Every structure is written in C-alpha cells, then in structure tokens.
Amino acid sequence: MFVSYKWLSQYVDIADQSPEELAEKITRAGIEVEGVDMPASDMKGIVVGYVQSREQHPNADKLSKCMVDVGEEEPVQIICGAKNVDAGQYVAVARTGAVLPGNFKIKRAKLRGEESNGMICSLSELGIESRLNPKEYAEGIFNFPNDVTPGEDALAALNRDDAILELSLTPNRSDALSMIGVAYEVAAILGRSVTIPQPNPAEGNEHAAEAVQIRIDAPEDNPVYIGRVVKNVQVGPSPLWMQTLLMNAGVRPHNNVVDITNYVLMEYGQPLHAFDLDRVGTGEIVVRRAEEGETFVTLDDAERTLSADQLVITNGKEPIALAGVMGGANSEVHAGTVNVLIESAYFDGQIVRAASKAHGLRSEASARFEKGVDPARVKAACDRAAQLMAELAGGTVLAGSVVAGEYAPEPKKVSITLDRLNTRLGTDLQMGGVEDIFSRLQFQTETNGDEITVTVPTRRGDITIPEDLTEEVARLYGYDHIPLTLPEGESLPGGLSPYQLGRRTARRYLEGAGFYQAVTYSLTSEKRATQFALEVRKPVALAMPMSEERAFLRESLLPHLMEVASYNSARQMGSASLYETGAVYLNEGENVQPKEEERIAGIVTGLWQEHVWQGEKKPADFFAVKGVIEGLAARFGLTDRLSFEQAGPEGFHPGRTASVLLDRQPIGVVGQLHPALAKEVDLKEAYMFELKLDVLLQAAREELSYTAIPRFPSISRDIALVVDRAVKAAELEGIIKEAGGSLLTNVHVFDVYEGERMEEGKKSVAFALTYVNPDKTLTDEEVTAVHEKVLTALKEKANADLRT
Structure with a gap:
C-alpha cells in the first residue's frame, strides 16, 4: 500500500510530523513501513513553462525549436524531440543547471547547430514510472491540463514534492488498504481526530x-x-x-x-x-x-x-x-x-x-x-x-x-479483563489507560468492574477474540514500554541446547572463514525443487501457492544460494562467499507430513583470497571449499571420521566433485557448479557444498583429549609413487597410515604429476610422511624399518612403485 503524505494530511493533522518520523511511529505500532520515497529530493530547477512558439528544426526532421516562457524576462530557446510538443502548451521545463533523477544535470548545449537552454520533460524524465503515466502522455512530453503559471515549481504542481510511505501490510490488516483506514491508524497513534468526507451529492x-x-x-x-x-x-x-x-x-x-x-x-x-x-x-x-x-x-x-x-x-x-x-x-x-x-x-x-x-x-x-x-x-x-x-x-x-x-452485520463485541490483559503483557495498566487506547482507536467501550467490553467497528474485521484486544493495547501502549522479564520456575533451564550450540558453532566457523549468511525462501519452483538434492524425491507441492515460482518445498539449499550469488554477481559483486543453514523437506508419501531435515550449504565465487599490497590473488577452487568442510569437521572433533569420494551428481562438474562421508556414510556433496549451468545463471566459476547438519551435529564424539607436544625431534621422508591413473590419492594415504603404525604421525599429498617421461596410463603422487616417537629420539634404522614396511604395503595393495 502506497500512502501519499499529502493525501493522508486531508484526513488527519500530521503537520508536526515529518514523513520519516511518521513512518517510524507507524512501524513501532505494528504496521511496517518499508520505505519513504521523496520523489523531489534528488531534483531541482524544474519549473512550469509556456510554449510560445514551435517551428521545425532547420537541420533535423525529428527535432523542434521552441520558444518557452519560464517566468524570466525573456523566453528561452529549447530544442525538443517530442512529437507532441506544440505552441500554446504548458509544460514541465528543466532549466539550465537543473538536476533530474539519477543526478542527470541539464547544461546549455547545441543540437544540430541550434542552441538549447534547458529541456522540456516527460513524466518519465521526472521519475514517474511509465506504467503510471496517462496513456496520452505515455510517449512524449506532459501537458498541464489546468491553469498554471510559467516559472512556478512544476514539481509542486505535479505533487512530486510529496512523500510516499510504502506500507507492508499483513493479510489481517485489510482496514489499512485505504487512505481513511490509514488515517484511523495514524490518528490512534498520535491521539488525534479523523476528518471523514461526508458525501451528499446534489x-x-x-x-x-x-x-x-x-x-x-x-x-x-x-x-x-x-x-x-x-x-x-x-x-x-x-x-x-x-x-x-x-x-x-x-x-x-x-x-x-x-x-x-x-x-x-x-x-x-x-x-x-x-x-x-x-x-x-x-x-x-x-x-x-x-x-x-x-x-x-x-x-x-x-x-x-x-x-x-x-x-x-x-x-x-x-x-x-x-x-x-x-x-x-x-x-x-x-x-x-x-x-x-x-x-x-x-x-x-x-x-x-x-x-x-x-x-x-x-x-x-x-x-x-x-x-x-x-x-x-x-x-x-x-x-x-x-x-x-x-x-x-x-x-x-x-x-x-x-x-x-441487504447486508448490515452487527459489530462484534469482545470482552477482556484488566487482570488478563496485564498478565499477558506483564504490565500494570489501569482501566483508564486501557479505555483511552480504545478511545483513540475509536472503539466504543463498556466497563463492568474489572472487565471491559469493546464494540469493534466493522472496518476492523481482524478483531474477534480477547487476544486481538491484547494486541491492540500492546502496540498502542508501545512495545518499547512493555517491561522485559525472564521466565521463572525450576523446570525452565536457561541457555542453548547442545544442538543449538552446535548450529551456532557451525555458523560462527563459516563466518570466521569469510562467509556471509544468506536467508532464502523454503518455497521454490518445480524445476528448482529437486535440483542438487542429496536425496531426490517427488517434490512436495503446496495446495495454494502464492505463485508458480513458490509452489514447491525445496529439497536442497543450493538452488537459492546459486540465485543469490548470481544476483550479487550482476551487481558487480563477483567475489562472494555465502552460506545458509535451513530446512529441506522430503516427501514421505501422500497425506503424510514431509520429513524436515536441517542442512548447511555454501557457495564461493570469484576470488578466495586477495592481498592487494602483495599483488596476490587466489581464485576459489575445489580444494579451498573442501578445506572449509575439513575445518568444520575439525571443530566438532570429526576429522578422522570424515572422508571424500569422487562423485558426479547432476548439476556439478563431473571431474571436480566429491561426496562427503562421515563414518563411510554419505552426508553431503562438495564440488564445482557445472559450467553449462553456471553460464545459464551468469556465473563464472562457482564452488558449492551442502551437508546434513543434523547428522553432523548429532554424531557421537569422543571426549576431548590433549596430547603433549613431542619433546623429541621428528624425521620426515618424502616419497613419489608411480601408480595407475585410476588409483585415488585417498586410497594410497589409507594404506600408508595403516602400515606406518603409531610412529607415523602425519601424511599429506604435496604433488601429483602426469605428463612427459611418465608412462601412458600412469601418474606420480608424492607424499610427505612425518615420523615421531614421543618417548625417545628415533634412529634412522627404526625409521627405515617402518618406511620399508610402508613401501611394501603400497606395492602389494596398490602396485605402487617408487618414482626414480
């Protein structure tokens, strides 16, 4: 609902309230004002002009040379391209030095050899949407239909000096879908009367x-x-x-x-x-x-x-x-x-x-x-x-x-006691104050001891039960004036549950890693409902959707995160790291409540790191996002139980995607958005992940324990293994850890090579191994014995040879 400040002032006295002050008070009283638009705030120098004469431009077929009276001593010459400009018209003129919407400044210019001192404006050029322009002026300049004076403020004549309050109304407040309805609301907030038209046609x-x-x-x-x-x-x-x-x-x-x-x-x-x-x-x-x-x-x-x-x-x-x-x-x-x-x-x-x-x-x-x-x-x-x-x-x-x-419904009567009202609100209101609030709302009341009965006018069809009266008192008394209280009782423990604490920990970790939280709709289109889903089922359809784009419950968080990233990219935010925690809904069959699962998902586009001073830029890649997941698992003590397997689900890049497993059971996916799909939504490269947050947070964990820093030096050995191209590095790492025993404390890949001097169908994978004995200094003989055992296991189980 768009509410004109000028129009509203015809029904209630708001002269002492600025539009911004009024918007704030309306919002605090329960109707959100999404914004206040001041159309004339970014314009100046727009006046009414009278076209004294119009002739064809000597050097252009589609231009007219007009002499326009703008209230100055002499008329000014303006070159105009509108087809409907003619002598005898009153028009809006942006004089030289004027500013139009978008900070468009009008300067003296020459058009095809003829001087132009200003601009004759259309309504669109004055910031009025084309869909609102009268049809006869949808193309061309606007002509004032009644008497105006050259030189006067054209913005005032067009009511562009108004303020427009945009009200976001909930379905129950249909009474505010009219100027009179809003006037009743504002009058109640300010404690003033309402002037209603009294039609009496002759x-x-x-x-x-x-x-x-x-x-x-x-x-x-x-x-x-x-x-x-x-x-x-x-x-x-x-x-x-x-x-x-x-x-x-x-x-x-x-x-x-x-x-x-x-x-x-x-x-x-x-x-x-x-x-x-x-x-x-x-x-x-x-x-x-x-x-x-x-x-x-x-x-x-x-x-x-x-x-x-x-x-x-x-x-x-x-x-x-x-x-x-x-x-x-x-x-x-x-x-x-x-x-x-x-x-x-x-x-x-x-x-x-x-x-x-x-x-x-x-x-x-x-x-x-x-x-x-x-x-x-x-x-x-x-x-x-x-x-x-x-x-x-x-x-x-x-x-x-x-x-x-005939239809003349009797106004509803709703009663409530003062004690019940104060108990619900935690206040100590007196009956006189409650009666005053209902009087400001122009509700008739009757008081019988501690009980007040309100006759609700038919314009307020949303008030039917005592709780509705409580709400009216609360919002006009002022939510800020309601005292803050904490729950009381022995069975009301404070603090977060372990699950809530885990969710908060996950959010803080991702925010610390540079992600921004996004909140998206749970409703989506049929096309997007099953896209990227970890468990694809028949999507749950709404019985009465608000639109086709919001007709189904989502099965994944990623489609909407992809849209958010695309929205940001279109607005010059090409590097974005976004995450969301939210529910997905899985169909359990006809007439059965869908299963609700909580997921955590993220998307990264553009640069992962940028150090301007050092001239360093690192674009996002698969391993950066995989590292984020590993770090998240580490926060919950699940590092050793987390693993990855190559996968190629629909919508992801077939060679840069992996399933995420916890205790060898799949709980999510991480990978690059398929280039074809990225192009469809105007993204370059994008990397995404989605995990079953409830599984992650409910996984059994061992008690946190600490290990002393080793007092004895470690010994490092690097090995480069030649294996079949199909052999996975994770498989080799598992063999190394198993064979290395307790002395092997760390293993990681530092190089993979395929190319010249490498046999067809083979690749080289290099690992760094660290050996430590916490009780004594290791000797070369001890390390060599364990190392040989590792190499033997690699040869037997993966047919891996040392690269020479």
Whole structure:
C-alpha cells in the first residue's frame, strides 16, 4: 500500500510530523513501513513553462525549436524531440543547471547547430514510472491540463514534492488498504481526530430507479448491490490534483469517470465500477453465477471462458463484468459516454479470489475483496463517487440509490479483563489507560468492574477474540514500554541446547572463514525443487501457492544460494562467499507430513583470497571449499571420521566433485557448479557444498583429549609413487597410515604429476610422511624399518612403485 503524505494530511493533522518520523511511529505500532520515497529530493530547477512558439528544426526532421516562457524576462530557446510538443502548451521545463533523477544535470548545449537552454520533460524524465503515466502522455512530453503559471515549481504542481510511505501490510490488516483506514491508524497513534468526507451529492428530479433495475440471483455471493446513476457526464481528463495523487498511490490515470472510481477505491477501500449505462442496453442489472463455458471479453480485450463457480454482473442477457475482478469491454466507459451507472457492492472474498486466480487477473479491487472490505462503507463510497462525478465531470446525479439485497452485520463485541490483559503483557495498566487506547482507536467501550467490553467497528474485521484486544493495547501502549522479564520456575533451564550450540558453532566457523549468511525462501519452483538434492524425491507441492515460482518445498539449499550469488554477481559483486543453514523437506508419501531435515550449504565465487599490497590473488577452487568442510569437521572433533569420494551428481562438474562421508556414510556433496549451468545463471566459476547438519551435529564424539607436544625431534621422508591413473590419492594415504603404525604421525599429498617421461596410463603422487616417537629420539634404522614396511604395503595393495 502506497500512502501519499499529502493525501493522508486531508484526513488527519500530521503537520508536526515529518514523513520519516511518521513512518517510524507507524512501524513501532505494528504496521511496517518499508520505505519513504521523496520523489523531489534528488531534483531541482524544474519549473512550469509556456510554449510560445514551435517551428521545425532547420537541420533535423525529428527535432523542434521552441520558444518557452519560464517566468524570466525573456523566453528561452529549447530544442525538443517530442512529437507532441506544440505552441500554446504548458509544460514541465528543466532549466539550465537543473538536476533530474539519477543526478542527470541539464547544461546549455547545441543540437544540430541550434542552441538549447534547458529541456522540456516527460513524466518519465521526472521519475514517474511509465506504467503510471496517462496513456496520452505515455510517449512524449506532459501537458498541464489546468491553469498554471510559467516559472512556478512544476514539481509542486505535479505533487512530486510529496512523500510516499510504502506500507507492508499483513493479510489481517485489510482496514489499512485505504487512505481513511490509514488515517484511523495514524490518528490512534498520535491521539488525534479523523476528518471523514461526508458525501451528499446534489440530486436531480429524475429517480435512479426509473433508469435501472437491479436483481441479485446469488445472494450468498453478493449480499448487497448498490447502484447510482449520473447522467450527462462529460468524459475528459481528471483534474491534475487527482491524477497526481493517483500516480503517487501507484494507480494510472485514465479519464475523470474512471479516475473517480479509483480515487474512491483508494480513499475508502471500497471497490467501485463505472458502467456506460447506454451500452448496458437493457436498463437492468442481474447478478448471478456464470453458466459453464460462457464467454465474454474483459477490459483488457481478452476473451474469458467462465465456469459455474464464478460470479458475473449481467444486463439480464449477457455478462458485462466479472464480479469484483474486472469489467467487460461491452460496457466500458469511453470518450463518448454520457450516462454512467456506478456499482458499489459487497462480494464474497472467496469467490472473487477463485475467479481472480482462475483467469490470472489481479487488480486493486480483487485484492480488497479477497481480504475483506467494510460493509458499512458500501453506500458511502457510492455517494462519494456520485458527488465527485457531478463536480468534476459535470454530471447530474439522479435521485436516490437503487439497492438490491441487504447486508448490515452487527459489530462484534469482545470482552477482556484488566487482570488478563496485564498478565499477558506483564504490565500494570489501569482501566483508564486501557479505555483511552480504545478511545483513540475509536472503539466504543463498556466497563463492568474489572472487565471491559469493546464494540469493534466493522472496518476492523481482524478483531474477534480477547487476544486481538491484547494486541491492540500492546502496540498502542508501545512495545518499547512493555517491561522485559525472564521466565521463572525450576523446570525452565536457561541457555542453548547442545544442538543449538552446535548450529551456532557451525555458523560462527563459516563466518570466521569469510562467509556471509544468506536467508532464502523454503518455497521454490518445480524445476528448482529437486535440483542438487542429496536425496531426490517427488517434490512436495503446496495446495495454494502464492505463485508458480513458490509452489514447491525445496529439497536442497543450493538452488537459492546459486540465485543469490548470481544476483550479487550482476551487481558487480563477483567475489562472494555465502552460506545458509535451513530446512529441506522430503516427501514421505501422500497425506503424510514431509520429513524436515536441517542442512548447511555454501557457495564461493570469484576470488578466495586477495592481498592487494602483495599483488596476490587466489581464485576459489575445489580444494579451498573442501578445506572449509575439513575445518568444520575439525571443530566438532570429526576429522578422522570424515572422508571424500569422487562423485558426479547432476548439476556439478563431473571431474571436480566429491561426496562427503562421515563414518563411510554419505552426508553431503562438495564440488564445482557445472559450467553449462553456471553460464545459464551468469556465473563464472562457482564452488558449492551442502551437508546434513543434523547428522553432523548429532554424531557421537569422543571426549576431548590433549596430547603433549613431542619433546623429541621428528624425521620426515618424502616419497613419489608411480601408480595407475585410476588409483585415488585417498586410497594410497589409507594404506600408508595403516602400515606406518603409531610412529607415523602425519601424511599429506604435496604433488601429483602426469605428463612427459611418465608412462601412458600412469601418474606420480608424492607424499610427505612425518615420523615421531614421543618417548625417545628415533634412529634412522627404526625409521627405515617402518618406511620399508610402508613401501611394501603400497606395492602389494596398490602396485605402487617408487618414482626414480
């Protein structure tokens, strides 16, 4: 929900609150304000200009030479490339020295030999999204529709000096999907009153019931339908103030009739629709369920095939609107419309959502019906629209409303005791303070001893139980004012569980290794659900997904980490080390809760190390990421139980990937992202790993023990072995350790060679061996005896020869 600060100030006094201060208070009261946009903050020098004359540029077919009055002593010459520029227009002009969005500075210039002292601007050049520009100005410069004065601030005339608060609303707070709803919220926070429009349209002698009749054949889907008729309207542009307020609210202006319905929608939160009454044709409105297979064309010129579970508005013969979603092209208001029927109704939210989803149509109206509108505003919104059409479109409002059905639900009454309230919040509030909070919310209250009963207005359909009242008191009392307490009782031990401590240890280790934590969705697409999965199963599908891209539960953390790395790379962050700990979900069969397992995963792209001063750069590789896993295992005392085996799972590089094993059982994978897949997501080289964190943390460990530093010197021997190319270094290392016995304390590979002077199908693997006796100094004879035993074992078990 985009909330215009200027528009909001029409309903509640916020003059002493800056937009940033107001946003902070709204957020602290429970509705998150994601950001405050100040459109004019990065612009200056934009004024209204009057085009006195326009002639063809002598040296360019697509340029015009204009003389423009910008409020100075003499008009200035501006070269303009817009097709729709002409003499007699009032336009927005960026004078020489002006700054446009993106720090674009306007300078005096020569275009094809003619001097240009400024720039005539389109709305897009003033920072307004193209999707919000009126259609007639979608291409070209904007013309002011009403009287303005050359030289005055164009940004103020366009309401670009406004502040836009972006509210992130949870589904239960549908009351804040309107300017009046937000005004009630702000008034409660600030302790002020709300000024609500009181529509009272002047009416003609003719009665609306003589022009149209309304019948509801599906009262369970549409309890009440109200129509008002406005005749002799003159369709044209709406006033600039209305157009700009709508654009600031994220709505595109069309014409005065349609803009009025959208204005009232944003003001009251009550969706309206305007029909061309003459095009309806029959003088009758019938609301019914659609017939199976019935078709009609919506406003977007798409033919829709309807089903019997969808609600339609008809003229008694054929559909003219899909109820609560979109109107039909056959009754659309157009430039020649004279008589208008205004629809204001209460539609069942579930049937609107089903139709919206079935046709892939999402509108401001459908969003509000789905979440719930205030039935008390249905008539008031209709009257407000009729009054505005009389004032802004020159229409005559016919006497009375045509009403079908009835829906006037009684406001809910919810009670709570002061003791229960204080017990839940840990506060010591008095009844007077609680009554004041509900008074600020404009809730009626009755007090009976320790109990307070609240009559909840219909606009707040989210309040139904005592806990809802507790929440209202808590957020307006101020979460910061609620005292901090610790749990009490003998059976409430503090601290982290061993598993939680292990998870925290793993996170701190990775962060110490240079990784940044990422948090991604558990929901993904069907394509990504099983990608990189350690255990591939049929993905778990959601019954009611928010979108196709979030329709399945993930089986691996890596696809989303890959997307995060790609997102960073596209923004010049080519070197990134990211990790995540989170759950994956494995299908256990139909109607069975999926199995939830915790994983830890990471991805590394670009440079692993960079020392600018030394001029050293080390790109990430397989061994760097493998070393990270070995270090993680070492933190949990599992080094000797960890091993790696070459593997080639789908999505990984077939020659640079290994399975990670704990006690010879697979617990994860580490390797390079397959180059073809890396290219698909615009990454260069990327190395990834994923481990079963729950298995890692729950593995049995020996008690931590320490060994004294040897007092006697060690002896090192290096050996280079010639073996078949298929023999793995890990296999050779295992043979060496087994044969070396207790004197052999360390073995590691330091070289692998394949090339010239090496027999076909062979390779050389070099190891460094360290021998130590903790009780005495080793002699060469003792070391030689053990070393010969190692070489013999290598020859017998791996057919390994010493390289000479």
